[in-house]
Amino acid sequence: MTGRTVSDRVGDWLARFRWPLLLIAGALVALAVAPANRLELERSIESLYAPGDPRLAAYNRSRELFGGDEFVLVAWDQPNPTAPESLDAIAAFAEELSQAPGVNPASTQDLSKVLRPELEPGLKAVVLRRMIPLWEPELLELAEGVIVSADRQTVAVVLRLTAETAGQPVTGPGSRAETFRAIRTLAANHDPPAFVAGEPIQIHDAFEAVEYDGRVLFYVSLALLGAVLLFLLRSLRWVLIPLAVVLAAIVWTRATLELSGLRLSMVSSMLNSLVCIVGVATVMHVALRFRELRRLGGNRDSEVSTINALRETFSQLAAPIFWSCATTAVGFLSLLAADLTPVRSFGLMMGVGAGAVFVSTLSLTPGLALAGGFDSTPRGAPGEGLLGGLLGWGPGAILKYKWPVAVATALLTAFSVAGVLRLKVETDFSKNFKADSEIVRSLDYIEERLGGAGSWEVNLPAPGPGEPLREDYLGRVRKLAAELRALEVGGEPAFTKVVALTDTLDTVPLIGSSVRDRLDQLAEFAPEVEPSLYNPESRRMRIVLRSREQQSSNRKRAVIEQTEALARERFPGTETAEPAAATGLFVLLTYLIESLLRDQIVSFGWAAAGLFGMMWAAFRSFKLAVASMLPNLLPIGLVLGGLGWAGLPVNIGTAMIASVSVGLTVDGNVHYIAAYLRQRRLGKSRREALRIAHGTVGRAMTFAVLALACGFAALTLSQFVPLIYFGALVSLAMVGGLIGDLVLLPLIIGWKKD
Structure with a gap:
């Protein structure tokens, strides 16, 4: 047949081979289920930093030198904690906690070990046991703010976790999840109940919430989405088709990632929801276009009529669907320019996901649309006539008042830019959880009773193996520790506790002619003190710091920066030794969002360039490519600007919103311009073509956004605040x-008349 286009042949081919395509797609889904279910979440907070990031390098070096500082605090009310019976109870509970899997029992700290240390039998032990009661005030002062409160009414056990190993399971025996579950069970069963906190457990809870809520609430979202689609399309078949397309695309994507050796991260944990957006938006265009063509055929229920409508639907939409999915994929693949491995992986995952949506739409929709011959045509939604009237009136009204609309757009752009400049970064990791969550209640208790729950350090150059510690060096350490205790930021002390090796040497009456003699004595009843603070082989010493987790982002950064500046002034380093450096999980969590945001600036630029190039390639028009950019980018600016003006800080859920939105807002853009060009080829004027595109594609876009926004409302049920933000902001981005x-x-296309 002459005069048939490639699109016509694609429509014919999809209609003719709809059953084989459906069977092949079903078989591929069945084969992909097992590997898809094996895909795991990467739970390392370090993975959210670029490999060469200096803060990550300092943290990894500290772990090598001092064995890692992943501590969990277990605190409870204990009146008169120094009484013998209280010390017995503390020791018994500390022993129980130390037996939890994944805990290093030799490093457990509690008040009984301070006041009744284990000593080797002998004369020295007898003497030391007699001396310790005389030292009790000094020992309590050392322990204050860590394992006993200033009012002596609260005590804590500090548990040091064993270092994680490569291949350590995420769940089940040997996992961190099992460790924290055991600790929390013991704490809940204690009388009185104890509170559990610490950076490692915050990170664990965050990943647990992301994984659990992301999975469970995704299915809740699908149920809501299905209900809204049923209301809008009034066809059970056309509710099941987009859900089938989405689920097939997700299974294929997850299986591809698992077989490629990739893992999900906190950044990419919303993969299912994002693929859902692309899939539902794509199928909605097919559903409404199929319905329109069926109505043109007289609404007959004959098989010929449905096949013809299906064939023509894909003849018209195959190219826009391809370019929409391809442009979405390129938008996300631009994240490969990022420095952070999880961000690059996320871009690759969503690129694969967009491709999977394209394949699942073309392979599943034709067969599912015609199978059985009943309920094959979507019906009109209540009030759809009013929506159609508004859409038909829209282009004329917009162009009639084009100057006011253009000025309003310029003002909104200025509003967005000003709002973006007001954005603040959330560094209080506890703000990622709801106020009534277990971790926040524990943090509130510990920070109110004991002081800061945030543990970090500043490590310093120190004498090496052949250079014994001397008083002049310890004097410099002592002076720095005193300056840190006196440091104030915003009129308040920067730290709730400063622990240096000199504190113990100065407080406990040790006898010896040299520093080494006194350290050897110290090792007899507190063997963990020296190796946890001094590593002569690597020529480093550290001062351990405690700060409040729950403080403003500006103050937290100021504390870290001023501490590091002060330490480097006192210990600048030499040609053979690195200068002082502040590090720890507290520091990594503080700068986590900034690490993500730095990556987004470059990635967003590449995404915008990629979208422009794809739109130019799709429509072979520089002007239309330019015209498509503002509708894609302005909504993102409005979302970010709105955050700034509302005073809402950027957290893990919002740091990636720009890159995510770039990939999600392009679908309607492609279909709208394709429909406009189709009408222009039929001889319609510019404004008439816009009116028709507005009434047809605009309807599908409105239905898709309405359904998806209702579905994403399920994320507001999450216990993890960034997921709530994510759901709300993605919905806003889609509406924008x-x-x-x-x-x-x-406005842009119709500015000039024919």
Whole structure:
């Protein structure tokens, strides 16, 4: 047949081979289920930093030198804690906690070990046991703010976790999840109940919430989405088709990632939801276009009529679907320019996901749309006539008042830019959890009773193996520790506790002619003190610091920066020794969001360039490519600017919103311009073509955004605050993209008359 286009042949081929395609797709889904279910979440907070990041390098070096500082605090009310019976109870509970899997029992700290240390039998032990009661005030002062409160009403056990190993399971025996579950069970069963906190457990709870809520609430979202689709399309078949397309695309994507050796991260944990957006938006265009073509055929229920409508639907939409998915994929693949491995992996995952949506749409939809011959055509939604009237009126009204609309757009752009400049970064990791969550209640208790729950350090150059510690060096350490205790930021002390090796040497009456003699004595009843603070082989010493987790981002950064500056002034380093450096999980969590945001600036630029190139390639028009950019980018600016003006800080859930939104707002853009060009080829004027595109594609875009926004409302049920933000902001970005496509595209394209 002459005069048939490639799109016509694609439509014919999909209609003719719909059953084999459906069977092949079903078989591939069945084969992909097992590897898809094996895909795991990477739970390392360090993975959210670039490999060469200096803060990550300092943290890894400290772990090598001092064995890692992943501590868990277990605190409870204990009146009169120095009484013998209290010390017995503390020791018994500390022993129980130390037996939890994944805990290093030799490093457990508790008040009984301070006041009743284990000593080797002998004369020295007898003497020391007699001396310790005389030293009790000094020993309690050392322990204050760590394992006993200033009012002597609260005590804590500090548990040091064993270092994680490569291949350590995420769940089950030998996992951190098992460690924390055991500790929390013991704490809950203690009388009175104890509170459990610490950076490692915060990180664990964050990943648990991301994984559990992301999985469970995704299915809740699908249920809500299905209900809204049923209301809008009034066809059970056309509710099941987009859900089938989405689930198939997700299974294929997850299986591909697992077989490629990739893992999900906190950044990419919302993969399912994002693939859902791309899939539902794509199938909605197919559903409404199929319905329109069926109505043109007289609404007959004959098989020929449905096949013809299906064939023509894909003849018209195959190219826009391809370019929409390809442009989405390129938008996400631009994240490969990022420095952070999880961000690059996320871009690759979503690129694969967009491709999987394209394949699942073309392979599943034709067969599922015609199987059985009943309920094959979507019906009209209540009030759809009113929506159609508004959409048909839209382009004319927009172009009639084009100057006011253009000025309003310019003002919104200025508003967005000003709001973006007001953005603040959330560094209080506890703000990622709801106020009534277990971890926040524990942090509140510990920070109110004991002081800061945030543990970190500043490590310093120190004498090496052949250079014994001398008083002049210890004097410098002593002076720095005193300056840190006196350091104030914002009129308040920077630290709730400063622990240096000199504190013990100065407080406990040790006898010896040299520093080494006194350290050897110290090792007899406190063997953990020296190796936890001094590593002569690597020529480093550290001062351990405690700060409040729950403080403003500006103050937390100021404390870290001023501490490091002060330490480097006192210990600047030499040609053979690195200068002083502040590090720890507290520091990594503080700068985590900034690490993500730095990556987004470059990635967002590449995404915008990639989208422009794809739109130019799709429509072979530089002007249309330029016209498509503002509707895609303005909604993102409005979302970020709105955050800034509302005073809402950027957290893990919002740091990636720009890159995510770039990939999600492009779908309607492609379909709108394709429909406009199709009408222009049929001889319609510019404004008439815009009116028709507005009434057809605009309807599908509105339905898709309405359904998806309702579905994403399920994320507001999450216990993890960033997921709530993510759901709300993605919904806002989609609504903004819809407004941009329905207002700015006709404004830009129709500015000049034919």
